[in-house]
Amino acid sequence: MALGEFDLIDKYFRPPVRRAALGGGDDCALLVPTPGMQLAVSTDLLVEGRHFLSTVAPDRLGHKALAVNLSDLAACGAEPLAFTLSLSLPRAEAAFLAPFSAGLLALAEQHDIELVGGDTTAGPLTIGITVFGEVPEGLALLRSGAMPGDDVWVSGCLGDARLALEVFRGHAALPGEAFTAVREAMERPQPRVALGQALRGVATSAIDLSDGLLGDLAHIRRRSRVGATLWLETLPRSAALDAMPEALQRECLLAGGDDYELLFTAPPSAAEAVRAAGLASGTPVTRIGCIEPAAIGMRVFCETHGSEPLDLSAYAGFDHFKS
Amino acid sequence: MALGEFDLIDKYFRPPVRRAALGGGDDCALLVPTPGMQLAVSTDLLVEGRHFLSTVAPDRLGHKALAVNLSDLAACGAEPLAFTLSLSLPRAEAAFLAPFSAGLLALAEQHDIELVGGDTTAGPLTIGITVFGEVPEGLALLRSGAMPGDDVWVSGCLGDARLALEVFRGHAALPGEAFTAVREAMERPQPRVALGQALRGVATSAIDLSDGLLGDLAHIRRRSRVGATLWLETLPRSAALDAMPEALQRECLLAGGDDYELLFTAPPSAAEAVRAAGLASGTPVTRIGCIEPAAIGMRVFCETHGSEPLDLSAYAGFDHFKS
Incomplete structure (x- = not known):
């Protein structure tokens, strides 16, 4: 019954x-x-x-x-x-x-x-x-505080949830143990609650990554009225994702979605405080780019000193009514 | 697009x-x-x-x-x-x-x-x-404060939303103007926000009627560990409902659901304060019964001085997984 x-x-x-x-x-x-x-x-x-x-x-x-x-x-x-x-x-x-x-x-x-x-x-x-x-009061991390010159940071690894989805879809294959790990990232994300609190008064803006790196960074860019430069080679990724073809890696890293990592900005002078917040909360943090004036828009270079930005037209932010 | x-x-x-x-x-x-x-x-x-x-x-x-x-x-x-x-x-x-x-x-x-x-x-x-x-702090109206001897009150009219549903189902018929009014009750309920605030410190318990009078009164009875007696003839109803066959009236009044009126209790000494709260908030309030010791359970008499309680077995509280 x-x-x-x-x-x-x-x-x-x-x-x-x-x-x-x-x-x-x-x-x-x-x-x-x-x-x-x-x-x-x-x-x-x-x-x-x-x-x-x-x-x-x-x-x-x-x-x-x-x-x-x-x-x-x-x-x-x-x-x-x-x-x-x-x-x-x-x-x-x-x-x-x-x-x-x-x-x-x-x-x-x-x-x-x-x-x-x-x-x-x-x-x-x-x-x-x-x-x-x-x-x-007054210490909430918002999307609106990023300033040109700030560093862009991210917690944990990017793209594993999307990689797991691609395996489910039959577009990629992984050995059992590696698949278990990326599936865990997709199905049991660990919200970065301790890191968020540790970043109060340190980060100038923050958002959690649910729609994909470029899509969520666009929210910060829009709210803060800034542009941004990212370096593809610095984006933190698992060994499983690192072993995938370059095009799939880029897709997972830049537009993967479902990462539930924190994307945040802080002035270069706060880099040590950011690293301390990562240590205190037991969360890896990685510097992946910098905030630019709005006129720069969004650029991704393959290398930190790269000169030719990637074509980003293929990596739109996830939209529940468009995809 | x-x-x-x-x-x-x-x-x-x-x-x-x-x-x-x-x-x-x-x-x-x-x-x-x-x-x-x-x-x-x-x-x-x-x-x-x-x-x-x-x-x-x-x-x-x-x-x-x-x-x-x-x-x-x-x-x-x-x-x-x-x-x-x-x-x-x-x-x-x-x-x-x-x-x-x-x-x-x-x-x-x-x-x-x-x-x-x-x-x-x-x-x-x-x-x-x-x-x-x-x-x-401390003034929220809860389901748990009803005491034997309290009066039971209700705001507005009961059963019109259910009557509208019965018309939609083809089980009842109403002339156009009357149908418009009961349909309004079903589709545009007016939450009794002002009355609720006016009853702070006056009512001993309260609940809003969403599942039907008997079903929601059962929540107060369970939380307050009390029984209750209601008088069918006192239940406030619209002229449209009053013109319906007796069996349908009872169904709509006792188990109609979707009324979004307030059901509340108050000691007899607070009756004037209850009426004043109704006046101050522009909301009709009606005394429909009294709270009893738990051993009495739930009784509904047709008349205030009735001696033979109704058989209530047909009027279960609405349950989204049973109906």
């Missing part, structure tokens, strides 16, 4: 509430932000077939649904507090819900945040999450 | 931001709650075919999607502040988006709240909204 909605919410989505003044189960969740802090809010909707494959294991889906939202908090330098979950699914089945909630709540536990409310309904598999975090 | 995601978000969903420290367009929205206030958060997911008919006019859908969320804030006694919107839709079409955003933003304007963030993606038509409000 299918569980009813209320039973199901109770069974899988009611962890003990600690920090929130009141958790789920009432009309609203009540949160008490710390005095002097701003509340940072982000929301994402994941749709089957668009944001995840129907073959993904439910525990990984639960992890990823929360991870992509935490990544937005990371990009603001916010400390995560709580989240709400809206779930539309065809049937209330324990075979899906038990591992889904386990994956979701394990990541929540890892970041010490609570599920404070939500909504469950029958319908096409769709996952809506809204996350709440807090950040000291 | 279809608009791209970013263009579309800009075009239809970027009203000027006033109160929020920072609106949409960055990784997170930043909100600054007033000191001493708790933040109230509620989230709802509306799925086509489940929560609304594909025939509904887009402006009414926009209105309703926000209204049902504001109704949750009303049930907490919170003052609305802001909201986020996650929208999955098959195609980015102005013919849908222009009226949808107009209906949504008109209601937002009416309640002086701002759209501070969101997410738009291709997929089945699904609308996810998270609303934020604030309420003085």
Whole structure:
């Protein structure tokens, strides 16, 4: 017998509430932000077939649904507090819900945040999450603060999630162990929450990489009214991606999407502080280019001292209604 | 040519931001709650075919999607502040988006709240909204405070939304003007935001009616560990519903769903304060029963002095996975 909605919410989505003044189960969740802090809010909707494959294991889906939202908090330098979950699914089945909630709540536990409310309904598999975090007033990392002369940095490695997708599509092949690693990058991204907080007061702008390096850098460029130069050879990549043909590497690195790394800018004088933030948060950080005046637009050179920029017309930012 | 995601978000969903420290367009929205206030958060997911008919006019859908969320804030006694919107839709079409955003933003304007963030993606038509409000610490209306001896109250009229649905289903017929009125109740509910705030410190418990009177009263009963008696003859209803056969009236009144009225409790000594809150907020309020010890369970008598309770087995609370 299918569980009813209320039973199901109770069974899988009611962890003990600690920090929130009141958790789920009432009309609203009540949160008490710390005095002097701003509340940072982000929301994402994941749709089957668009944001995840129907073959993904439910525990990984639960992890990823929360991870992509935490990544937005990371990009603001916010400390995560709580989240709400809206779930539309065809049937209330324990075979899906038990591992889904386990994956979701394990990541929540890892970041010490609570599920404070939500909504469950029958319908096409769709996952809506809204996350709440807090950040000291005036210290949120924005997209709008990049200045010409700033360095451009990125955390972790780029392109592995896209490489995994290409393997699934049959466009690339990888030995088992390497495939496991890139699949992990695609299905279990680790939001750079600690790095984001460590970059408060250090980075001049930040964004998380969800649509691809060039597409997301374009948001910083537009908000900050600047141009940028990147050096292809400096883009951090896994050994698996490094072994791929050059054209595929470029596609994965520049337009891969789903990386959930932080892309950020900082003046050259802050380079040591950036490296210290990376060390303190246990996150690799790499300098990949510099911010230019707006008139320069977007350039990518193969080498740091290259003279001939790549043709970027093939690497548009991912757009859910164009692709 | 279809608009791209970013263009579309800009075009239809970027009203000027006033109160929020920072609106949409960055990784997170930043909100600054007033000191001493708790933040109230509620989230709802509306799925086509489940929560609304594909025939509904887009402006009414926009209105309703926000209204049902504001109704949750009303049930907490919170003052609305802001909201986020996650929208999955098959195609980015102005013919849908222009009226949808107009209906949504008109209601937002009416309640002086701002759209501070969101997410738009291709997929089945699904609308996810998270609303934020604030309420003085300790004054939020909860489901858990009802006490035996309290009166049970309800705002407005019950059952019109369900009656409209029965007309759509061909199970009932109404003359044009009456149909327009009940259809308005179904498609353009008015959240009882002002009444909710006026009931702070007056009501002992509250909930908004989305699943039907008996189903939602069961939430108060469970959270407050109480029973309840209702009097059918006292349930407020429109002239259109009053003209329907008795069985249909009972179904609409007791289990109709989609009313978005407030159901609340208050001690008899607060009856004048309740009526004053109704007057101050321009909202009709009606006493429909009383809270009983838990052992009494749930009883509905046809008349205030009735002795034979109705058989309630036919009126289960609406459950998205059972119905």
